[in-house]
Amino acid sequence: MKDVSLIRKRYCALLSDNSEAEDFIKRGYFDMNSTRNKILVSLLNNIPIVLFIVIFIIFGIMSPRFFSIRNFENIATQASYIGIIAVGMTFVLLTGGIDLSVGANMFLSASAAGLIINEFSLPTWVALVIAVGIGFVFGAVNAFAVVKLKILPFIVTLSMMFIGRGITLVLTESQAVSFPESVTGLGSLRILNIPMPVIIFAVVVFFAYVVLKRTPLGRQIYAVGNDIEAANKAGINSKKVLVSVYIISGVLAAVGGIVSVAQLGIVNAGFGDGDEFDAIASAVLGGTSLFGGIGSVFPGTLIGTVLIQMIQAGLVYVQVDLYIQPLISAAIIFLAVLLDSIRKAQISKMERRNIRTEKDNVNAINEHERNVTKS
Known part of the structure; x- marks a missing residue:
């Protein structure tokens, strides 16, 4: 499959209104490589670490003794x-x-x-x-x-x-x-x-x-x-x-x-x-x-x-x-x-949105190019 960013740039270049191009991208293609989605996927895959940090801080605030070396050793x-x-x-x-x-x-x-x-x-x-x-x-x-x-x-x-x-x-x-x-x-x-x-x-x-x-x-x-x-x-x-x-x-x-x-x-x-x-x-x-x-x-x-x-x-x-x-x-x-269920469902949903063949993307862009040329 072609690099998503190249498809994005090519299509955006065809339109003077970049917001319209972005809307097309959102409707037609979900870019897993975008920074926002990379962060989202990383967060979903690291839920255990996030939970660990949050709970660690909560107990530490509720009981300062929780931060003792002896407690860590016992745990x-x-x-x-x-x-x-x-x-x-x-x-x-x-x-x-x-x-x-x-x-x-x-x-x-x-x-x-x-x-x-x-x-x-x-x-x-x-x-x-x-x-x-x-x-x-x-x-x-x-x-x-x-x-x-x-x-x-x-x-x-x-x-x-x-x-x-x-x-x-x-x-x-x-x-x-x-x-x-x-x-x-x-x-x-x-x-x-x-x-x-x-x-x-x-x-x-x-x-x-x-x-x-x-x-x-x-x-x-x-x-x-x-x-x-x-x-x-x-x-x-x-x-x-x-x-x-x-x-x-x-x-x-x-x-x-x-x-x-x-x-x-x-x-x-x-x-x-x-x-x-x-x-x-x-x-x-x-x-x-x-x-x-x-x-x-x-x-x-x-x-x-x-x-x-x-x-x-x-x-x-x-x-x-x-x-x-x-x-x-x-x-x-x-x-x-x-x-686990939420993570699995969300990642599967994102992957399904990301799966679109090169042919589908190229055809969509070529069709728009023809429409622009005719007009």
Whole structure:
């Protein structure tokens, strides 16, 4: 297609009244390359960052203590385990799927690690490797049901959520599982004065970013999320891609469970309950579309995760009633979905207005040239 600015200049040159030319352009062609529309598109694509800045300033004004270094450190530490799960969730959401079983996966993996250490006296590292292996199997079962059995991801992962929790409650006899210092020490360990949970989260984000942006698998994930049929026609093995993302989600859920239990030191019946919704909200608030094909781990999911933890910390600082906080969390998820839908609709509308073939534009201009010549 010809450069829009050239078409604009050519047509404007034909008319003495530039306002008439601009009116023609507005009616006949939507210039995505104009400064105004570039700003609008940039704003739509960076809604998470805008929200982050606005909410950060609001809480800072309401409670000056919110700006303390200690608070920032606490937010980053608390965001670490949810962020790890949210990264895995991002992979699944990018393909247009969903994983509601990550909380149960955390519960089962962490409990299994604790039981192995306490009952069999195996080395801590062996127990943690087995926990990650359980997460792998959990994700593989989800993938098998979605890819081979053709069951909707929502149904599969919802079922696995109940199955995972049921198995764990049977194994633990509904009793809390405690962990030794070899595990809890990881939660308090610091390297260069940075908490270990934050370092693990940063490493996960880095590798996830590399996979999504610098590898064939990453490009295939986006392709499958945009249009799975077109991806198949292009030679992409969509089944392999779907298996990969559910396994990644399962493994990272297990890692998130380990990081969480390293901070808490105990796994009880409520461990991981509801964390799947925080993970979804983190990913979606970070700009990942629930419809697939759009989103990023960095800065997207990272910003979304920290934003949610910042809101929760801010509510404590401004002394919001504890019983109201779940309502606010639900409102955040609703807001995330609403903003995602609005952004998707607006960008699609702008793109549709921008799609006009060179032939249509040139014919319109040539027709006007002929009319001007005849007159």
